[in-house]
Each structure stands twice: as C-alpha cells, then as structure tokens.
Amino acid sequence: MNDKLRQIPSIELIMQSDHFKEILRDHSRSLVLSALQEEIELLRNRILSGEFQDMIGQTGAFADSVRTKLRDSTRISLCEILNGTGVILHTNLGRAILSKYALEAMNSISGCYSNLEYDVNKGVRGSRYDHCSRLLKELTGGKSALVLNNGAAALVMVLRSMALDKEVLVSRGELVEIGGGFRIPEILECSGARLTEVGSTNRTRIEDYREAAENGDPGLILKVHRSNFNITGFTEETSLASLIDLGKEVGLPVVHDLGSGLLLDPSLLGLPPEPTPKESLNQGADIVIFSGDKLLGGPQAGILVGSGVHWVEGMQKDPLCRALRVDKMTLTSLEATLLLYRDPEVALVEIPVLRMLTASLDKLTERATVLAEALIDAAVDVNLKECFSVMGGGTFPGFEIPSIGLVIELPGCTPNRLSDKLRGLPVPLVGRVEKDKLLIDLRTILEEQDQQVMECLSISLT
Ligand SMILES: *Cc1c(COP(=O)(O)O)cnc(C)c1O
Numbered sequence: 001m002n003d004k005l006r007q008i009p010s011i012e013l014i015m016q017s018d019h020f021k022e023i024l025r026d027h028s029r030s031l032v033l034s035a036l037q038e039e040i041e042l043l044r045n046r047i048l049s050g051e052f053q054d055m056i057g058q059t060g061a062f063a064d065s066v067r068t069k070l071r072d073s074t075r076i077s078l079c080e081i082l083n084g085t086g087v088i089l090h091t092n093l094g095r096a097i098l099s100k101y102a103l104e105a106m107n108s109i110s111g112c113y114s115n116l117e118y119d120v121n122k123g124v125r126g127s128r129y130d131h132c133s134r135l136l137k138e139l140t141g142g143k144s145a146l147v148l149n150n151g152a153a154a155l156v157m158v159l160r161s162m163a164l165d166k167e168v169l170v171s172r173g174e175l176v177e178i179g180g181g182f183r184i185p186e187i188l189e190c191s192g193a194r195l196t197e198v199g200s201t202n203r204t205r206i207e208d209y210r211e212a213a214e215n216g217d218p219g220l221i222l223k224v225h226r227s228n229f230n231i232t233g234f235t236e237e238t239s240l241a242s243l244i245d246l247g248k249e250v251g252l253p254v255v256h257d258l259g260s261g262l263l264l265d266p267s268l269l270g271l272p273p274e275p276t277p278k279e280s281l282n283q284g285a286d287i288v289i290f291s292g293d294k295l296l297g298g299p300q301a302g303i304l305v306g307s308g309v310h311w312v313e314g315m316q317k318d319p320l321c322r323a324l325r326v327d328k329m330t331l332t333s334l335e336a337t338l339l340l341y342r343d344p345e346v347a348l349v350e351i352p353v354l355r356m357l358t359a360s361l362d363k364l365t366e367r368a369t370v371l372a373e374a375l376i377d378a379a380v381d382v383n384l385k386e387c388f389s390v391m392g393g394g395t396f397p398g399f400e401i402p403s404i405g406l407v408i409e410l411p412g413c414t415p416n417r418l419s420d421k422l423r424g425l426p427v428p429l430v431g432r433v434e435k436d437k438l439l440i441d442l443r444t445i446l447e448e449q450d451q452q453v454m455e456c457l458s459i460s461l462t
Contacts, residue, residue: 019063035069084431086441089393095293097352105336131331135338140277142305144312151291153324154302159191161315166219167196171204174224203236213250224257244284253286260395261290297353298337364404381409389443403443429456
C-alpha cells in the first residue's frame, strides 16, 4: 500500500507534464493547484481503503479529472431544464417562465443605473414602490399596491402590520400547507399575530366568526383561498361577502390571501371559477395577497393590493418592509409582465404560462407528430399518447388539462433508467413515468424548444 502511495508523482511533476499545459493556459495556477490537490487526496484515500489498483502515476488521468472538476466548478449551478412533466407551474423547476418582453426589460435595466429610487424629473430621491403600483392598481381596481419578496412575505407583512399581538381569525378548513412544508399557522405565528381557529375542518359558518370576533382581542379576519386541495362532501364555507359584512359590523379588516393571482377571467383560459384580485377588492376586501410567479406568469414576488391607502402606507413605513423588499430585476420583469395584461389577447400569447395553458390539442398533436417523424430512425421508439397536464404550484387542485405526450421507449432499458439518461444530458429533459412508460408532455415544452427535445432524444443513446 505504501508502495502505491509512493508511486503518486509529486505535484510539481504533474503540473509540469504536457497534459497540464492546456489546462494551465485556460485556468489560473492557483485554481489548477487546488483542484489537483483535491484529486490527489481522493486518490490517497482510495489507496488507503484498498479500493484503488490501477492508473497510479498517470498524469493524463489527473489532467482529465482536473479538467472536469474545473469545468464543473467554474460554471453556475443553476441550469436550463426541459420540462416534460406536464406540470405548468412546477415549483421545483422554477415555477413561471418569464415572457420575452419581461426578459428584455430585465436585461436592459439590470446592466445599467436606473431610476429605481430616483425621481428623474425632480432630481430627488424617489420610491421603488412606485414602479409597479400604477399598473397593479389599474389591473385590480385597488387604491394601493405593494410588491414584496414572495406570497409568504406579503402575508407576514400584512399580519404584522395589521394585527401584531392581536388575534387573526381563520377557518380551520383554510389552515393549509402552502408547499415546501410551510403552513399558514406557522407563517402566522412568525408574524407576531395570534391564530384563532374558527369552525371545523369541513364546516365554518358566519356565526363561528362572529363568536370569535366578539370574544378576545381580534385584529383581522383572514380568508385563505384553498388553492391546492379540495374539500368535498358535507361542507360549508363562509363567503368572502359575508365575512366583509361581519368585518364592517364589528370593525375588523378582512384580508384575502388568494395565492394564485389570476388577472384574467378564468373562463378565457378554460379554467374553473376562481376568484380574481379585482373581484375580491370589489366585494370589499381590505387587502388582497397573491404571488407573482403563479398564474400571473411573472417573477417570484408577493403582491398585495388594498381597497384603501391607509394600510399599505403603514406597511411601507414598517422596517419589515425594508427586509422583504424586492430588487430591480423583480420590479422590471413584473412591470413588463403587468403591461402585457392591459390587452388580454396580448397576455394570452406573450405570457408563457398562459400560452401553455391555452395551447390547443390540435397544435400539440401537430408538434408531437413532427417530432415523432423526425425521430423515426432514432434508437428510441416514440409514440403519441393522450395525457393530462396540471397547473401545479398549489393551484387548481384536481383540474386536469387534456394534452399530448410522447411515449419514449428504449429496448432493453427500463423507463426509470431511460429517465436517468435524459436527466444526464447537457440540457436535462425531465419527463414523468406513467403506467411504466416514460412520457414527455408537450404542453410544458415551448414550441421553440421542440428542436432541443429532438436533439435530446436522438443523442441520448449513442
Ligand atoms: C402559494 C401560496 C402562498 C405562498 O406564496 P409564495 O409566493 O409561494 O410564497 C400563500 N398563500 C396561498 C393561498 C398560496 O396558494
């Protein structure tokens, strides 16, 4: 064993070898040195554990592993993925894809100084909170608006600013987990407000809220849109309208956490009824909260709009608002996305989430057919199959969208093994295994990515 350790050439010798000439031309000496030291350490450990037998002392082998190591460590870890899962708002894959317009806006503003907090006309300090406000108010009918880091942040801000040390009345049927293991009660608790559970899981009546409001020290009534699951059977839910009536009667503000942030009529998108921020404000909710990167199709953000100005002005002065603020990239891409909504027809075409959602079966079948034909000589067998996509991102539970997928089979290879291969490509293609077949749902692949999908499926097996 010691023999083997002694066979490892010195670092100096390895670095001077021909194999390292090119590497040292492309990378700094210190980067190469530390990568090589790690490789040598690895080899030593292998020898000591009796694992390693051959190739000791071959500088060529060191060069290969150092080159790979440097290549991997000098590129950013976030990478492009082709989403063939059929989940449109896939939280693990980054939720909404931004529109070209939003990307261009972000690109042109991020690489230069901007009027982020500067009033160009007056030459004095301005407010970053002004940038998306005008459009948010226009699109929702609100009198005030604020953009924070994400939906959860907006919720914490609202609760802290409107109900610190007071009770927040929430139906037991709405104490949902919003994903990633985070639950509304926990978020509520960390805001400094106190949770008062009202009613039961399946039935909550207005009398339950009234009783809670008349006892204790209530600060606000919170209605959480149960966006990621359904309760069916013997159920009763109190409408937003009756909560607002009660709120007026007992002097409590009503906050509606909508989650999704749909700015268009759901029927335009073939979706089941879903409350919009505009409707909630119209009915008289004091504050409505929704995310930027769910159905709205913009960047990650937590948006809140108010039917008055009082509450939001208070929040803007709160130190927590500073802690949860968003940067210029978020504000630019959100404003660009909101601009598209001024014309619903434009929004439907330009915003990828909406375009995917409304893509027709005919169009998807046409694209799938072209792909299958182009792959006729490939090692994989490709067949069309009807399937179902879902919205995802904790929205529209149980709602399935008819779609078309490509069933990919490779003789002698299990679907899971084939998935591994496709995930190992330079641009990973992620599908889903359904009924023991690997399926690539075309609804979540952009038309301009079809060529990339084809390349994945033709090279994966060589
Ligand atoms: C998704 C969701 C949230 C959290 O929003 P994020 O932007 O993911 O932080 C809060 N409330 C509801 C009802 C949601 O659906």
